[in-house]
Amino acid sequence: MSGPVDAGLSVALEGEALRELGLDACFDGRPVVLEIGFGRAELILALAQADPARGYLGVEVSRKRVAKAARRAEKAGIGNVRLVHSNAEFVVERALPPSSISECWINFSDPWPKKRHFKRRLFQPDFVARLCGVLEPGAPLHVATDHAGYAEWIDEVLAAAPGLENLCGPRRVSDTAPARPVTAYEAEWLAEGRRIAYFEYRRK
Numbered sequence: 001m002s003g004p005v006d007a008g009l010s011v012a013l014e015g016e017a018l019r020e021l022g023l024d025a026c027f028d029g030r031p032v033v034l035e036i037g038f039g040r041a042e043l044i045l046a047l048a049q050a051d052p053a054r055g056y057l058g059v060e061v062s063r064k065r066v067a068k069a070a071r072r073a074e075k076a077g078i079g080n081v082r083l084v085h086s087n088a089e090f091v092v093e094r095a096l097p098p099s100s101i102s103e104c105w106i107n108f109s110d111p112w113p114k115k116r117h118f119k120r121r122l123f124q125p126d127f128v129a130r131l132c133g134v135l136e137p138g139a140p141l142h143v144a145t146d147h148a149g150y151a152e153w154i155d156e157v158l159a160a161a162p163g164l165e166n167l168c169g170p171r172r173v174s175d176t177a178p179a180r181p182v183t184a185y186e187a188e189w190l191a192e193g194r195r196i197a198y199f200e201y202r203r204k
């Protein structure tokens with residue numbers, strides 16, 4: 001299925017609208033892949049285009065980025081993508097049912113490097129516990145960061161989450177990207193020769 005799930009629904013929607021509509025109305029009961037903080041949306045649009053059997057739900061706090069990406073999706077005729085203007089915390093806590101997500105990508109979430117801003121980091125134990133609750137059993141969670149301090153923080157938070165199983169072996173982190181298109185930020189960091197930490201987990 002590659003056409004729109006429902007011609008009456010637009011690609012872009014607000015978090016509250018997603019909560020009211022529900023995932024099934026957006027994706028016609030197909031398995032749903034979630035990307036949090038999709039930025040310029042090159043990854044979610046490429047994945048959605050290559051995988052029409054699943055629905056792709058992007059969440060992005062920047063209204064401009066949502067609008068721009070929605071225009072690109074519409075122009076390219078990608079019907080299995082919905083782009084939500086919201087913070088991820090609202091969507092995960094309020095708009096997604098338990099065990100409703102078959103895979104999740106979180107690439108280069110803002111590192112908030114100053115100590116006084118650590119509380120703004122997305123990866124917090126409560127958020128990860130809630131995210132875990134919306135993943136289906138066995139659902140992969142892919143995370144990448146270029147920031148060494150944030151990598152240590154993410155490692156600690158994910159390793160302590162009782163509902164998640166690490167797939168990277170004893171180091172718990174990998175230097176190798178998973179098989180997927182390179183994201184915009186990743187391309188910049190790789191060009192600068194920066195080391196990227198990749199975490200691969202799955203919901204137990």
Ligand SMILES: C[S@@+](CC[C@H](N)C(=O)[O-])C[C@H]1O[C@@H](n2cnc3c(N)ncnc32)[C@H](O)[C@@H]1O
Nearest residue numbers: 037038039060061062087088107108183184185
């Ligand atoms: C550094 S960019 C990475 C973008 C993209 N994932 C990539 O790899 O190119 C981080 C993105 O996350 C978005 N973002 C930050 N906090 C967020 C939140 N709480 N919920 C949803 N998106 C968020 C930002 O607006 C930004 O587009």
